[in-house]
Structures are given as structure tokens and as C-alpha cells.
Amino acid sequence: MLGSSVTAVAMAVGALFAWLWTDAKVSTVGKEPFGNALAIPPQAESSVDKDGTRVFDLRMRAGETEFRAGVKTPTWGFNGSYLGPTLRARRGEKVRVRISNALDEASTVHWHGMHLPARMDGGPHQMIAPGGTWSPHWTVDQPAATLWYHPHPHGGTARHVQRGLAGLFLLDDERSGRLPLPKRYGVDDLPVIVQDVRFDGARLAGDRGMLQNVGFLGDRTMVNGTLRPFRQVHDELIRLRLLNASTARTYAFGFPDGRSFSLIATDGGLLERPASMERVQLSPGERAEIVVRMRAGERVMLRSFPQGNYGDGWQRRFGGGDDSFDVLELRAAARLRPSPALPATLGKPETPDGKGSVRGRHFDLKRSGINGRSMDMGRVDETVTRGTTEVWTVRNSNGMPHNFHVHDVQFRVLEVNGSAPPPALSGPKDTVFVPHGTTVRLALRFTGPADPDTPYMYHCHLLYHEDEGMMGQFVVTEKGEPGAPREHPGHGAGHTHR
Numbered sequence: 001m002l003g004s005s006v007t008a009v010a011m012a013v014g015a016l017f018a019w020l021w022t023d024a025k026v027s028t029v030g031k032e033p034f035g036n037a038l039a040i041p042p043q044a045e046s047s048v049d050k051d052g053t054r055v056f057d058l059r060m061r062a063g064e065t066e067f068r069a070g071v072k073t074p075t076w077g078f079n080g081s082y083l084g085p086t087l088r089a090r091r092g093e094k095v096r097v098r099i100s101n102a103l104d105e106a107s108t109v110h111w112h113g114m115h116l117p118a119r120m121d122g123g124p125h126q127m128i129a130p131g132g133t134w135s136p137h138w139t140v141d142q143p144a145a146t147l148w149y150h151p152h153p154h155g156g157t158a159r160h161v162q163r164g165l166a167g168l169f170l171l172d173d174e175r176s177g178r179l180p181l182p183k184r185y186g187v188d189d190l191p192v193i194v195q196d197v198r199f200d201g202a203r204l205a206g207d208r209g210m211l212q213n214v215g216f217l218g219d220r221t222m223v224n225g226t227l228r229p230f231r232q233v234h235d236e237l238i239r240l241r242l243l244n245a246s247t248a249r250t251y252a253f254g255f256p257d258g259r260s261f262s263l264i265a266t267d268g269g270l271l272e273r274p275a276s277m278e279r280v281q282l283s284p285g286e287r288a289e290i291v292v293r294m295r296a297g298e299r300v301m302l303r304s305f306p307q308g309n310y311g312d313g314w315q316r317r318f319g320g321g322d323d324s325f326d327v328l329e330l331r332a333a334a335r336l337r338p339s340p341a342l343p344a345t346l347g348k349p350e351t352p353d354g355k356g357s358v359r360g361r362h363f364d365l366k367r368s369g370i371n372g373r374s375m376d377m378g379r380v381d382e383t384v385t386r387g388t389t390e391v392w393t394v395r396n397s398n399g400m401p402h403n404f405h406v407h408d409v410q411f412r413v414l415e416v417n418g419s420a421p422p423p424a425l426s427g428p429k430d431t432v433f434v435p436h437g438t439t440v441r442l443a444l445r446f447t448g449p450a451d452p453d454t455p456y457m458y459h460c461h462l463l464y465h466e467d468e469g470m471m472g473q474f475v476v477t478e479k480g481e482p483g484a485p486r487e488h489p490g491h492g493a494g495h496t497h498r
């Protein structure tokens with residue numbers, strides 16, 4: 001009797017596990033035709049005020065979006081019901097963004113990848129109350145790049161981003177203007193904001209599945225808020241500005257026919273020269289600009305492929321590493337306009353090479369916190385000196401994937417597990433994927449301005465991990481200025497704009 005009931009329980013557990021294991025693997029490859037025209041986020045209107053400042057307006061609001069015909073999904077967006085317009089400015093320009101929060105809860109807007117004063121950064125200390133406004137301003141002083149903006153309220157970032165609050169912030173400079181790269185926005189230069197979603201009836205689901213320790217994983221993807229999107233293209237060379245705006249999922253983008261493409265830029269701007277590759281992996285928050293050559297009349301799918309560097313088999317299966325997605329179908333016109341060849345050299349990265357580093361720091365990534373500490377708004381974890389270069393070593397031996405994002409700076413990856421970085425990590429970066437078993441060394445330069453009272457963040461950009469405390473704070477101070485005390489009561493409450 002006892003033996004047979006033990007056997008029955010074991011069989012039930014085995015069946016449940018087999019079901020979980022099989023069900024955890026997601027693939028949309030070849031499942032459905034891609035028949036929805038890709039939405040292109042509009043370029044934000046702006047005005048130039050008397051002192052030459054370019055002024056943008058963003059309004060955070062709730063709305064409804066029809067992702068599927070006849071089904072209205074409650075969403076959030078900037079100036080619309082989902083996502084936001086593409087902001088665009090040139091190096092050297094003064095910019096101001098007038099933000100109003102028409103949501104019924106407080107939020108923030110963070111300028112991901114932007115070098116700017118800490119109090120303009122839009123981190124968890126710059127909350128905007130419901131009905132409140134905030135008008136950060138700064139001078140753009142960094143190379144041309146594909147940056148983005150999104151909320152950063154402590155403990156609520158995943159939810160706010162997932163409801164639709166995200167948009168691109170493109171920077172241009174003199175050099176990028178001169179290079180013969182595809183640059184007609186929405187024509188041969190396409191924004192590609194990739195998010196994974198799951199629908200629970202009409203609503204966007206946001207809950208983490210059983211055994212998913214990375215956070216929410218959707219069962220389908222969309223680009224710029226379009227499910228199963230296609231885009232007609234008319235040029236030989238198409239530039240895709242890929243942004244992984246998903247909360248937890250990492251993608252490995254490429255094409256099913258194995259064609260190579262040219263990587264021309266990473267998070268913070270152009271590489272020194274184009275790098276030919278067949279896959280580019282992006283963890284949450286990372287960007288890559290790739291240029292793909294089209295053949296007249298063809299249809300080619302941008303796809304995300306399974307990823308082998310996700311940890312053990314268990315982690316790959318339940319963390320999304322085994323998954324694959326059809327992402328965006330490019331449909332080439334019967335006749336294509338010729339595109340100039342890509343230039344042999346692109347940019348001169350301004351990231352530091354680590355020489356003259358005044359200090360090394362170590363960051364151990366654990367689900368429970370960074371360096372054994374969970375995020376505390378009232379604690380400054382690190383104090384750096386304005387004008388100096390440092391080398392940061394970031395290690396993940398936590399068994400699950402993490403990544404590492406640093407506010408305010410673009411850094412250079414010096415080493416991955418002791419070796420020179422691959423081409424995909426050779427450009428300016430603000431976010432780097434750090435899978436289990438990986439140690440990266442980064443060179444960062446902090447050019448200020450100093451503000452001992454307002455911290456910047458560094459954190460895992462898997463937003464569930466960030467929200468749960470995988471985040472720390474650093475301040476930039478002048479040389480000789482005393483470092484901020486570790487316990488800094490003034491930071492506890494933050495400052496809310498009303």
C-alpha cells in the first residue's frame with residue numbers, strides 16, 4: 001500500500017516536472033505570419049528657447065493600446081498610450097525636458113547612457129509626484145549614440161517600464177553627420193525597441209513564472225509596440241538600432257540564413273571600425289547598431305536564437321536561454337536604392353583605456369545584493385573623485401545571469417575572464433552582460449560635475465533584480481573633498497518634485 005502511494009506521488013511529481021520543463025521552452029519561430037506594419041516612434045518635436053536650449057515636452061500618462069485587433073490593453077506611455085517619442089539632440093547642445101506626470105502614482109525619468117549632473121539623472125532620488133512636473137537640463141557632451149529613457153523608481157522600475165514607459169534618445173555629432181552611414185530615420189535607419197510580453201486576457205501580464213529567477217519572461221516579442229511586425233525597406237543597407245527594453249530577457253540577434261551583418265555601434269556610440277558578425281547578444285538595457293545588406297525582393301527575419309552562455313541546463317531552460325523568437329521581418333522592395341559602402345573607420349572611442357587608473361573596486365553580483373548589501377536609498381556605497389579613471393572588476397558566480405549598468409559614464413570593457421573583449425564589447429558601453437562564471441574588468445572615467453549630495457546608481461539591469469535590491473549608489477566629489485559618509489540620512493527620503 002505505502003509503496004504504491006509513494007510510487008504514485010513520485011510519478012505525479014515527475015509528470016509535473018516534465019510538464020514544467022517542456023512548457024518553459026518558448027519559441028515563436030515560424031509559428032505565425034508577420035503581417036503588422038512596424039510602428040516607428042515619432043521624432044519628438046522641440047523648440048529652441050532664447051538661450052539656445054532645445055526644449056522637449058514629455059507627459060507620462062495612462063491609456064489603452066490595441067496590440068491585437070479589437071482588444072484594448074491598459075498601458076502607460078509618454079505623450080501617447082505606449083512607449084514614447086524619439087528625442088534627438090546634437091553634441092554641444094543644451095537640452096531641457098519638461099516632464100509632467102499624469103499617472104496616479106509617482107515615477108521618475110532616467111536618461112540611460114547620458115553623461116549629466118547627478119541631480120538631472122532621473123534616478124530614484126528625483127521622483128515626480130502624481131500631477132507633478134520636473135524639468136531637468138544639461139549640455140550634451142558625448143559622442144553620437146543610441147540612448148534611451150525610462151522610469152527608475154526604487155522597487156517599481158520593472159512595472160513602470162513594462163507598462164510601456166520607454167523611449168529612445170538619439171545623439172548626433174559632427175563626425176556621425178559626415179559618415180556615409182544609413183541615417184534616414186524610419187527609412188534606412190530603423191529604431192528597433194524589443195520587448196517580450198505575455199497577455200493575460202486583455203492585460204499585459206507582469207508576473208514571474210514558477211522557477212524563473214531572472215524575472216518576468218514573456219512568451220512573444222514585439223518591436224516598437226507592434227506584435228509580429230514587418231517593415232518594407234527600399235535601400236541596400238539597413239541600419240537597425242537595437243534596444244533591449246525587456247525587463248529580464250536577453251536576446252541573441254541574427255538571421256536564419258546565417259548572413260553576417262556589421263556592428264557599427266554599441267551602447268555609447270560608434271566602434272572604431274565596423275565588425276562583421278552573425279550574432280549580437282543584448283541583455284536588458286543594452287543597445288547595438290547593426291547594418292544589414294538586403295537583396296532585392298527578399299524577406300528576411302530578424303531572429304533571436306538560443307544562448308549557450310546562460311549557465312547550466314536548468315538555468316538555460318527556466319531563465320530563457322533555450323528560447324527563440326522571430327522578431328522583425330524585413331521585406332525588401334523589388335528594386336533597392338544603392339547604398340554607399342560602409343566606411344572602414346567610424347569613430348574614435350573616448351572611453352578610457354585604464355591607464356592612469358587611480359583606484360580599483362570590486363563588485364560581486366548576487367541576487368541578494370551587490371557586495372553583500374541590498375540597496376539602501378540612505379547609504380552611499382562608493383565615492384569617486386572627479387577627473388579620475390578607475391578600473392572596476394565585476395564578478396558573477398551566482399549561478400544565474402546578471403548584467404551591470406553604471407549611470408553617467410560610458411566605460412570600456414578591458415577584459416572578459418582575463419582575455420581581451422570580443423568585438424561586440426569593444427565599443428563604448430554603459431551596460432554589460434555578466435553571465436554566471438564571468439568576471440569583467442571595466443575602465444571608467446568620472447568627469448563630473450561633482451555633487452557629494454546626490455548619488456548616481458550602479459545596478460543589475462534585470463529589473464526584477466534591481467527592484468529587489470541589486471543596486472548601489474556612488475557620488476562624485478572634488479579631489480580632497482571628504483567622501484560622503486556611508487550612512488547619509490539626507491538621502492533617505494529622496495526629493496519629490498510636485
Ligand SMILES: [Cu+2]
Nearest residue numbers: 402460462465
Ligand atoms: Cu541580476
